[in-house]
Amino acid sequence: MSPPRVAIPVPDLSPYREGNTGIPYVWSFDSGRPGPHVGINALIHGNELSGAWALVRLLELGLRPQRGRLGLSFANIEAFAHFDPDDPTASRFLEEDMNRLWRRELLEGPARTVELRRARELLPHYRSLDFLLDLHSMQTASPPLMLCGLTPKGRRFARRMGYPATVVADAGHPGGVRLIDFEAFGAPRRKPVAVLLEAGQHWAQGSIDVALAACLHFLRATEVLDPELAMRLAPTRSAGRQRFIxxxxxxxxxxxxxxxxxxxxxxxxxxxxxxxxxxxxxxxxxxxxxxxxxxxxxxxxxxxxxxxxxxxxxxxxxx
Ligand SMILES: [Zn+2]
CATH class of the missing domain: 2.40.50 (OB fold (Dihydrolipoamide Acetyltransferase, E2P))
Known part of the structure; x- marks a missing residue:
């Protein structure tokens, strides 16, 4: 089956290569005021462009947190660098799926792949977060949904975000552990919370708006942005009634x-x-x-x- 058309351009991430955290492509902004450290992450899968576009928009806007700290990270940069609009599914990853390797034994073990190397580099960033929004997209033109893992805290946080309309509680994949289930994120009694947005079809224009709206609802829900400002910038203010599956x-x-x-x-x-x-x-x-x-x-x-x-x-x- 031939993959759907790539209807959005490939973002130029070269201006963001250096980062300001010591980790390439990871940016962090400190409000200087108390509050949580919140992170928005894109490109765990190298071909999911809508999340990367949403982060580019936030960086271009020069958005800064009003409380706490805001981290913006582009994850599988090497797979992304191989993105080819004529073969857009090939660059999901290079050697292994970067959303199946979030286990301490694997990360601290001897295996070496492109994805493990980058995961090890990103580890201190993810471990420092109180809240994480991981931006993904889907193969089919499905309505957007939020994956909140199996913990009650994940489910409650998805409710607090109120966007998108559909929240799915699931255990992930038998093939390996997702970032949103990693260590503290997946531990019901520990505080850090992570959720995963599936914005819509990978290369549809509408998925960028969904991803950007989710970012702003996330920044409102974590209270690092003034709610009025967040909702003024969000492409969608309300998702209507949420349903939980x-x-x-x-x-x-x-x-x-x-x-x-x-x-x-x-x-x-x-x-x-x-x-x-x-x-x-x-x-x-x-x-x-x-x-x-x-x-x-x-x-x-x-x-x-x-x-x-x-x-x-x-x-x-x-x-
Ligand atoms: Zn993905």
Missing amino acids: EVTHAVTVRRGPFLFKERFRGLEVIEREGTVIATDGGEAVRTPYDHCVLIMPSRRLAPGLTAVRLGREVPPPRI
Whole structure:
């Protein structure tokens, strides 16, 4: 299947190479007033351009925190440097997925890849954060969603942000640990909180606005920016009623070929239990209950990879 068209230009990140933290492509601004250290991160996946554009916009605006500290980081710069609009999926990573390696044993172990080297370089930055917004995007033109991990603190924080409209609580991937689940972020009793935005399709113009809006809602919710200023700058002020979805199943490709019954985009609600949504090696894949929500159907359908996640709507958390 040919990938969708790249409808946005590739941002020029060369002005931001030096950073001001001692780590290339990592910027930090201190308000000089007490408050949390909050970070917005883009390009954990080198081909997800909308997040990079949102950070460029914030840097061009010269936005500074009014309380606490604000860190802006571009993660997998080497994969990004290989981005090719004619083969835009190839630069997701170079040697390994940078959002599957966030385990201390791996980071402190002997393995060497491009991604591990950069992760080790970024580690002190991520470990210093009280709040993290990790900007991603999706293969399909799915409505935006926030992944808040499995902790109650993640769910409550997503509610406090109020944007985007859909929040998904999930455990990540069997293939490795995500940055938002790393150490303190994933520990229910520790304070730091991390959430992951899936802004929309990787190379759609609208995904940049979604990513930028999420950044400003994040800065409002963490109180490093005056709420009025944050909302004046945000492309979208309100997402309306939020809905919370708990992931119950990750459908992994077993044998293949894995074929979806329809061209699902994500967030479709399948009303009846037992509905066939795909076949895997000729075997039917059925929904396990009524009102089942499909989350991020994948186009990468090799055995061992997650094809789609299934979830059900749950009441929003109290804050
Ligand atoms: Zn991603």
